[in-house]
Amino acid sequence: MGFGSYDESEQQEQTVDEDDGESVNVHEHDHQGSVEVEDADSEQLLDQLQEIKEE
Structure with a gap:
């Protein structure tokens, strides 16, 4: 992997639990x-x- 590259599989299916x-x-x-x-x-x-501070 070169500079700035990433694994696209890590970017799939991201969920955010807002509640x-x-x-x-x-x-x-x-x-x-x-x-x-x-x-x-x-x-x-x-x-x-x-x-x-002493109080």
């Missing part, structure tokens, strides 16, 4: 909260991030 009974919940990992930072330097932001 597999499972769905994706796009809101499964939604998070609620707020962050308020005014005129903070990077060290203050890193401290706040560390506090959030």
